Amino acid sequence: MAPTQSTIQIVPTGPGRHPKRVKSELMRQRLRAAGWFLVPMLVALAIVAGWPLLRTIYFSFTNASLTNLYGAEWAGFKNYLNWTVLKSGRVIWSGLLADPVWWNAVWNTIRFAVLSVTLETILGTVVALVLNAEFKGRGLVRAAILIPWAIPTVVSARMWSWMLNDQFGIINDLFMMLGLIDHKIAWTASGDTAMIAVLIVDVWKTTPFMALLILAGLQMIPRDIYEAAAIDGVHPIKTFWRVTLPLVRPALMVAVIFRLLDAMRIFDLIYVLTPNSSQTKTISVLARENLIDFDKFAYGSAQSTMLFLIIALMTILYIWLGKVRFDGGDR
Amino acid sequence: MSAGLKLNQVKKAYGAVQVLHGIDLDIKSGEFVVFVGPSGCGKSTLLRLIAGLEDITEGTLEIGGTVVNTLPPSKRGIAMVFQSYALYPHMTVYENMAFGLKLAKASPDEQDKRVREAADMLQITPYLDRLPKQLSGGQRQRVAIGRAIVRDPKVFLFDEPLSNLDAALRVATRLEIAKLHERMADTTMVYVTHDQVEAMTLADRIVVLNYGVVEQVGTPMELYHTPANLFVARFIGSPAMNIVSATITSSGAPATVQPKTGNPVTINAEVDATYVDAEATFGVRPEDLVPTNGPGLFTGTVSIVEKLGEVTLAYLDTGLPDPITVKIDGDVEIIKGATMTVTAPADRLHLFDETGAAFPRMQFSHAAE
Numbered sequence A: 001m002a003p004t005q006s007t008i009q010i011v012p013t014g015p016g017r018h019p020k021r022v023k024s025e026l027m028r029q030r031l032r033a034a035g036w037f038l039v040p041m042l043v044a045l046a047i048v049a050g051w052p053l054l055r056t057i058y059f060s061f062t063n064a065s066l067t068n069l070y071g072a073e074w075a076g077f078k079n080y081l082n083w084t085v086l087k088s089g090r091v092i093w094s095g096l097l098a099d100p101v102w103w104n105a106v107w108n109t110i111r112f113a114v115l116s117v118t119l120e121t122i123l124g125t126v127v128a129l130v131l132n133a134e135f136k137g138r139g140l141v142r143a144a145i146l147i148p149w150a151i152p153t154v155v156s157a158r159m160w161s162w163m164l165n166d167q168f169g170i171i172n173d174l175f176m177m178l179g180l181i182d183h184k185i186a187w188t189a190s191g192d193t194a195m196i197a198v199l200i201v202d203v204w205k206t207t208p209f210m211a212l213l214i215l216a217g218l219q220m221i222p223r224d225i226y227e228a229a230a231i232d233g234v235h236p237i238k239t240f241w242r243v244t245l246p247l248v249r250p251a252l253m254v255a256v257i258f259r260l261l262d263a264m265r266i267f268d269l270i271y272v273l274t275p276n277s278s279q280t281k282t283i284s285v286l287a288r289e290n291l292i293d294f295d296k297f298a299y300g301s302a303q304s305t306m307l308f309l310i311i312a313l314m315t316i317l318y319i320w321l322g323k324v325r326f327d328g329g330d331r
Numbered sequence B: 001m002s003a004g005l006k007l008n009q010v011k012k013a014y015g016a017v018q019v020l021h022g023i024d025l026d027i028k029s030g031e032f033v034v035f036v037g038p039s040g041c042g043k044s045t046l047l048r049l050i051a052g053l054e055d056i057t058e059g060t061l062e063i064g065g066t067v068v069n070t071l072p073p074s075k076r077g078i079a080m081v082f083q084s085y086a087l088y089p090h091m092t093v094y095e096n097m098a099f100g101l102k103l104a105k106a107s108p109d110e111q112d113k114r115v116r117e118a119a120d121m122l123q124i125t126p127y128l129d130r131l132p133k134q135l136s137g138g139q140r141q142r143v144a145i146g147r148a149i150v151r152d153p154k155v156f157l158f159d160e161p162l163s164n165l166d167a168a169l170r171v172a173t174r175l176e177i178a179k180l181h182e183r184m185a186d187t188t189m190v191y192v193t194h195d196q197v198e199a200m201t202l203a204d205r206i207v208v209l210n211y212g213v214v215e216q217v218g219t220p221m222e223l224y225h226t227p228a229n230l231f232v233a234r235f236i237g238s239p240a241m242n243i244v245s246a247t248i249t250s251s252g253a254p255a256t257v258q259p260k261t262g263n264p265v266t267i268n269a270e271v272d273a274t275y276v277d278a279e280a281t282f283g284v285r286p287e288d289l290v291p292t293n294g295p296g297l298f299t300g301t302v303s304i305v306e307k308l309g310e311v312t313l314a315y316l317d318t319g320l321p322d323p324i325t326v327k328i329d330g331d332v333e334i335i336k337g338a339t340m341t342v343t344a345p346a347d348r349l350h351l352f353d354e355t356g357a358a359f360p361r362m363q364f365s366h367a368a369e
C-alpha cells in the first residue's frame, strides 16, 4: 500500500488481543496436531534430500573416489581451488574454478537454460492464448498437446535422435526435399548444430507444460475485464500488453522459475542425445562423468555442490527481483 | 450528444438455442428503461447485444437513428457497468477511469479533467490512487460507474449493478443512480435487474421479459395497475398477486365469474360474449384485500401470520390450491387459526383469459386511487 493512504486500524479487543502471550489451549492443540502431520514429510525429506545433499557437500571437501568412499580424507577447498608454487616460482592453479572444462559446462548450462526457457515461454504463451480461445474440440486439443510432456525424456530423446540422424533421419530427408539444406547434416554430432538439436527437442517437450501453466493463469482472468476493454476501445494487441500480460504475470513468473530450475539441472536429454559433444556438455553431465566415469568422486561432488549453489542463488535473485509470490498475488 | 434506441425484431441464438425471439423496442433519448424478468430470461443477452459484446443474429439495432449492428462496442457511444464491476485489477482507480481516454489519445489535461469531474460526482476522489482490491464493494461499483461516466456515453448500460451489494448499500446506490439519471438528463439509460423493486423505483419505463419475449412495456404504474397478462401480474408487486381460476358466467362490463368454490365474483373488466363459459383466472393484489364481516371474496382459516411492522401479512387456507395472501397496513392482531373473510372492490380485480392475456379494465383511472 502507498504510504499516503489512510488505513483503518482495527484494534482487537478481548481474549485475542495478545495472541503471543495468551495462546489458547485450542490453538496449542492445533499447533501440536500440525506438527505431528508434518513429521513424516520432514523425515522423508531429510532422508531423500537432506542427507544426500549433506554427503555430497562433505565429499566435495575430501579426496574421495568411487572405490574409496569411506576412507576419504579431508582436503579442504582443494577440489574448488588450489595452487602449487613450482621451484621456478611459477604458480599452477588447479581445482574446479581454474578448470576450463568446468567453465565450458557452466556456459553451456546457462546458454541452454536461458535459450530454452525464453523460447518455451514465448511459444507457451502463444499456445496458451490459442487454447484459451473457445473452439470446438478444445478439450481434446488440450489433452493432445500434453503428449510430448508425458513421454519419458529418454524415450523422446531416442526418438528425436533417430529423426535427427544424418543418414536415415526424417528431418534431413524433409529439409532436403524442401530444399532448405543442400547436404545432410549430422545434427547431434556436429558441434555447430548440437546445441540447436538439444534446444529443439527440449522446446518440443516442455512447451506444453509451460502452455498449461500459463493457461491456468489466463483462465483466472475474468472475461468481463476483456469486455470492459472492448467497450473502452482497446485494440486487442494493446489489450494483451496492458491487461492480459500484467494479470497473467504472477502465473508466468512461477512457470518460468520452475522451468529455469529444471533447465539448469538438464541431464537426461543431453546424456542420450549428444553424449560426447563439448558444445552441449552441461554441469550435470560433467558431474556425472567425474563421479562415475573418471573416478573423481570428490571433484564431481564439488561440481554438484557448485550447481546447487548456483541454482539456489538464481532462485533467490529471481524471486527477489521478480517479486514473485507463490500464493498467486502481487507483492 | 444524445440518442434513442430502436430495436427491430432483434433475435439472438446460441447455436440451435434461441434466446431472444424478436424483440421490438423504442427507447426515447434520455429515457431510463429497465429490463426486468426472472433469471435466465435473456435480459443480459439483450443488453450485451445493445453494447455490441454479442452479435445480433437477426433484426436491426439503431442507436441515434443509425443501424449499429456491425459497429464495435467502442464506436457505439455506449458505456457499460458490469455486475462484477470488471475493473482492471492491476490499475489504480484513476488509471481505471482514464484508461479508455488515454488509449483514445485524449490530452493529459482533458483526461485529468474528466476523471476528476466524475470522481467528484461520485465522491471517490480520496481513493483515486488505490487499487480496486483496496476498496469496498460499494466503492468499486462507484468506480465502475465513474469509468462509464468518463466515456461521456450517449447510452448508459447497467447489468445488475447492485446485485453484489448488501441490502443497505443497495438502497443507497439505487438513489445514487437515480440522481445520476437526473444529472445526466440527456443520457439514455438501460438498466437490467431481476429485482422488481429496483425496476419500479428507477424506471421511466419497464420492459418485462420472459423466455426471450417482451411480455409488456410500460411505466411502473401501468404495469402495476394494468398488467397485460398473468406473468406481469405475478411478477410486479410484492407479495405476488393472488390468482384464482374460475369460469366466466356473464360477459359485458362488468363481467361475472364463478370460482371453483364460493360466490360469483363481479369484475370491472370488458369481456366479449364469446367468452361465456370459458375458463379464466382472476387476480387480486394482497394489498387490495380488506377484512370484512359481511359476505366477501374469500373466507378461510388463517394459517400463517407474518408481521413486518409497517404491514401484516396473513395467509388464508380457503380450500383453493394456493393460500390467499392478505396484506394489511400496520401492526394488526390476527389470530392464527381464526376464520377470516376478505373482500375487494370490483375495480381492483384483474381478469385473464385462458392464455393468460388480461381483459381490458373498465374505466380505470389512476386518479381513482
Ligand SMILES: Nc1ncnc2c1ncn2[C@@H]1O[C@H](COP(=O)(O)OP(=O)(O)O)[C@@H](O)[C@H]1O
Pocket: B014, B017, B019, B037, B038, B039, B040, B041, B042, B043, B044, B045, B046
Ligand atoms: N454464451 C452463451 N451460450 C449459450 N447460451 C447462453 C450464452 N449466454 C447466455 N445463454 C443462455 O441464454 C439465456 C439468457 O441468458 P441471460 O441473458 O444471461 O439471462 P438473464 O436474464 O439472467 O441475464 C440463458 O438461458 C442462458 O443459458
Ligand SMILES: [Mg+2]
Pocket: B043, B044, B045, B160
Ligand atoms: Mg444476467
